[in-house]
Amino acid sequence: MSERLHELDRPNSYIGKSVPRPNAVHLLQGRGRFVDDKVLPRMVHAAFVRSPHAHARIRGVDADEAKTLQGVIAVFTGEDMAAAIAPWSGVLTHLAGMRSPEQPALARDITRWQGEPVVMVVAQSRAIAEDAAALIEVDFDPLPEMCDMEGALDSDAVVIHPELGNNLCWERLVETGEVNAAFSDPANTVVDRTFTFGRHTGVTLEARACIADYDQAEEALTFHYSGQSPHMMQAILAKHLGFEEENVNVIAADVGGSFGIKIHTYGDEIATAAAAKLLRRPVKFAADRFESFVSDIHARDHRVKARLALGQDGRIAALEIDDLTGIGPYSVYPRSSGIEANQVLNLTGAPYDIPAYRGRARVVFQNKNVMCQYRAVGHPIANSVMEGLMDDAARQLAIDPAELRRRNLFADDAYPVTSVTGMKFADLSHHACLGKLLDMMDYEGLKSERDALRKKGIHRGIGIVSMVEVTNPSPMFYGVGGAPISAQDGATVRLDANGAVHVSSSITEQGQGTETILAQIAASAIGVDIAKVKVTTGDTRTTPYGGGTWASRGAGIGGEAMLLASRALKSQILEAAATVLQARPEALDIEAGNIVDTGGTKPRMSLAELGKLVYYRGNELPSDVRPELIATRHFRVTDYPFVFTNGAMASYVEVDIETGMVKLLGHWVVEDCGTVINKKLVDEQIRGGVVQGIGGALYEECLYSENGQLQNATMADYLVPMAGEMPDIEIAHIETPSCTSDLGAKGAGEAGTCGAPGAVMNAVNNALEPLDASVAQHPITPERLLRALSVID
Amino acid sequence: MTAARMPISLRINGEQVETTVQARTNLVDFLRNEQQLTGTHVGCEHGVCGACTVRVDGRIVRGCLMLAIQANGTTVETIEGQSDSGKLEELQAAFHRHNALQCGFCTPGMLLTAQELLDSDKPITREVIRDQISGNYCRCTGYQAIVDAVEEVAIARRGASL
Known part of the structure; x- marks a missing residue:
């Protein structure tokens, strides 16, 4: 030091x-210098025929007419690409028992989600490639779909990968302490609730894009890529296209937003690299917005049944959660689609000193787009569930929500400490953050204002959360499980x-x-x-x-x-x-x-x-x-698997009980990310993160029909937070440097997205409290709110 | 299917351009792919995200909702031209100071949209600024820094009272 x-x-x-x-x-x-701005000599353009069905057998592909179109260079089917690309499987060995079949770059025989790439066209321009794609006839034989994750494990469910026997990708159970005793103790108060979190997605303003440039003389590939992890992509491209790793150069210049969307293996991108190799000329693929919605990874899609037992003193006695999450038909390579559920198990209740805990997570396959890691992986679910229960408990015990948190947060001098979920914490400051938050927002003043307005029929609410954010991971995140990901x-x-x-x-x-x-x-x-x-x-x-x-x-x-x-x-x-x-x-x-x-x-x-x-x-x-x-x-970080950032957040909202609209009046964040290197940049990470969290809490949802058709795959239909609805966000810091490094910096990129959904949900429910109504389904749409108020059925 | 090209004559960033274009090509694709003006971006292709905002005859339009051929005979200004002319200097500096951009993909459209408000005689408040940019999607910032930057320029130009 x-x-x-x-x-x-x-x-x-x-x-x-x-x-x-x-x-x-x-x-x-x-x-x-975004990828789609680049033009290379002899470069050609890719477009894809994507599956219009959630589940269908591919009986044949007729591309004869497409191939005759002037400007078309090549058409590749799943079989063509299978000869050039080794398939992958998105499993991590440290997530014991995880299963996911081999995934091809382009679908072969069977397509398993609407939007899965089936045929690739390469042409002189993207426009011509799209024209040709429209001329390709794929003979699909629709199969019964398995879309609803709730039914995925039923004995009569359609099994998406028959060789696996059922639709279970991964299951994890954890249990610590005397859980049953705590819940059956008549002296304890028990609150329980089921929370659901819809699917949403990253909607990076720059869609995914890549240019693959093959150099036959050197047996080398240059891959211009809009993404976050060049060395991971280098390893993946080399492994699956048969290059020596040192002959693959991955370049990421300007990237138009990423948030975890652009860190996974996408069949269309790998096929672009294969096409460059096969055609011996540069190939560009720049996804359009529809392609983004149906093929960029989706996030969340969880149903969590949760209950909390507390003594009459407000101290938590036990927590139990049961998480079910639908991940689409494959676990995504190479990070797997099990990490989010794992985070839910690891992080729910993590700020608090809890003596007993039981958690179950089940990750299931379904015929929807793939689900994987997106900003604040698992955090908004873990945080909303726990903080939702805390507010339920506060109501039931008639203890102020801030006070209930104070009674249960780990003391600021308790560290190092290990949570009941097994997380090893150092250098956190929950009480200092909560205290600063309450001062900053003038908690007592806001409560008085809320109470005064309630008497006038104006429904305002305050929501508070305490949170942790996983940052600075050691090799225990991915490398330990065999993924080519450096920690x-x-x-x-x-x-x-x-x-x-x-x-x-x-x-x-x-x-x-x-x-x-x-x-x-x-x-x-x-x-x-x-x-x-x-x-x-x-x-x-x-x-x-x-x-x-x-x-x-x-x-x-x-x-x-x-x-x-x-x-x-x-x-x-x-x-x-x-x-x-x-x-x-x-x-x-x-x-x-x-x-x-x-x-x-x-x-x-x-x-x-x-x-x-x-x-x-x-x-x-x-x-x-x-x-x-x-x-x-x-x-690399040693001695700790992760370095945790912590914080507290609050939201102040007004609910219009006639329209179901939620107006965001204020948002406050106090975060401890250790040494703050650049305050402006940290604040802006938090603000951007909060707004993404608000998006998930109030607006954003990938709406699927019962047969697996995404209903809102345009930005005109999928709602994202826009400037008109967003509040100003006030931010303050506590700085407790991390003991794991001399710099002492912890991460700050995801806390906003972690805490905002729970804070907004709690604020909405606080506003609804006098009306004896409550919501626990994200996004909290006007329709869901009005249903909770019994205004509509 | 590759339709015939039609003659088009327009002024882009002060330069007279005489060329041909397919009837189906929209303005943003024409600017990006055929005029190498890649500062204008494509975001949603539905006219809702604002990334493709350019100025046509002095007014901002969505480059994805207008065919290039409809710009025949017009004056088109893009971020490159507006930036080089110095007209955005104050706003760019304010954006920089406030970190009103992260990835920068929405930024050209955001700047041109904000510029239109600043150049107007509309009263400007934070709410008016939010309303003006409410058709421009930014995934990174949460908008507050953008509002701060635009407000600062408005105050500098119009005085503290706005």
Whole structure:
């Protein structure tokens, strides 16, 4: 910690400053480099015929007419692609018993969701490829669908993969403590409820896109990709297309939103790479919005039966949950579709000191689009369930909701502590966050206002949640289960001849400010102006090896690697400077790009002078001095499987009981993500996350018909949060640095999405309390609200 | 099926363009694919997300809802032209200061939409700003920083009272 204080807290440090993002300027000028903006010589375009059925046998494909269309280069069926692509299976070995059959890039024999790619057309333009796709006749023989997850395990259910015997992908049971005794104790109060969470999806404004560029001479593939995890994609493309890994280069330049959508294996993208190899020319695939809705991973789709037992003192005695989740016909590769349910088991009730817990999660197959990890994986479900129960309990026990939480949250000096769900916590601050939240929102004042307005027939409610967010994962998340996903990240830092510092990192940028915080860390640790730090990310050929961006790990893991590498370069610089200046390295320091005496500010030599001397006039150095002005360091989290961020959040809403509309009046967040590197960027991560959470709570749902047809696969029909309905969001921080690193940063990207749905639901239910009505189905649509109020049937 | 190309004559970002275009090609595809003006983006193709916003004869339109041939004889301005002309400088700087963009995909459309309000004589409040950009989808920011940035420029131009 002493070194941390020395480097990062000194007056010219950029740590904690809201530095504007240098790499935002080109985006403001309309000079982004998104995948679909790129054009390569001889490049051709892909379109896909997608299954119109949720479940059907493919009896034949007639592409004769399509092939005659001018500008069509090739048509590939599932069989064609099966010859070029090895299938995959989305199972992780540490999720014991998980099953998922091999998945082909394009459907073969049977198609298992509406939107599954069936035939690929490659043509001179996307328009021609779409024309040709419309001419292809696929002879489908519809099969009975299995769409409703509630019936998936019934004995008479249609079994989607007959070789598995039933539709169960994975099941996990956990039990700790005396659960039955707590629920049967007559002295305890028990609240129970079933919560449901509809499917929604990421709706990245830039749809998925890739360009595959095959180089036959080198047996190499360059894959321009709109995504988060270049090294993972490198491993997957190599494995399934038969390349040596080192011959696959994955480049992610500007990415137009990702949120977990663009970190999975998609058959259409792998087929694009295969087509480039088969055709020996670059192939571009840029999904349109319909394709996004029916093929981007969906999220959530959970039904959780939950109950909570509490003593009359309001202390929790036991928690029990039973989660059922539908994941579509395949577990998604390589992260699997079991992680969300696993998170629900791990995180429900995690802020609280609970003596007994029983949890069951069942993950089932169904004939809908695939479901997988999206921003705040499992968190909004775990949080809404627990916080919903807490408010039910508060009502029943007539204890103020904030007070009930205070009685049950782990004490701020309790850490390290292990939750009843098995999560190992360090450095959390639930009470400090809740206290700050209540002050910030003027909880007592708001309650008085609410109560006064109730008398006038205005229905307002306050909802509070306490939460944890999984961040900075160790290899225990994926690597342990056999997935080609790195939990460590690397940073390389070098000094050039002009005194500038070039850094590269394996974490990636999708607009959250990754490159900015890397520059802040390097500039602070080395002692240069941030304008002299140039950052490279998103290229497997030029960056160190690492996991990329997911699970809120960039700042905590990639940032720490950057700190370590920057320290190493600084030592190398000072060693070289010491030789030139005939001083001891420890008597020198770097300030604003100059070598100075330790504790002083007077420049003795600029880094540019040092660079020029080392690179151009090495003859002036003693022959045994060979400066290395480049350093690479890697970092992974050890001792803890995850580093948790914690926080508290509140929502204030007004419900129109005649229309069922919910108006968001205010939203407050207090978060402890450890060291805040850039407050503005952290705040904006939280705000964006909150609004995505509000989307799930109030608007967003992939609506399927009974036979598995997505009914609202356009942005005109699928509701997303827009500016007119969103509230201003007030944010404050508690900073408890993580003990797992010198930087002390925990993740901040997902807490907003974690807590907002529960806060909004609790606020709505608080507003409905005098009317003796309540909702527990997300999204809370006007229709569902009016039904809860018995205004409609 | 590849329909005949029709002659089109228009001014794009101050440059006269004489070319041909298929009748079915919409304005945003024409600008992106045939004029290499990739700053204008395609988001929803239904006219609801605002990513493809451009100016035609001084008014903002959805590039996905207008055929290129309908722009025959017009003056079209895109983010590239508006940016290079300096007309967006103040707003771009405010967006930068407030971090009113993350991935940046909605940003060109958002800037042109906000610019229209700032250049109008409408009274401007935070609510009016939210209303103005309520047809522009941003998945990253939650909109507040965008409202802050636009409000700041409005105050700078019109004085604190707005």
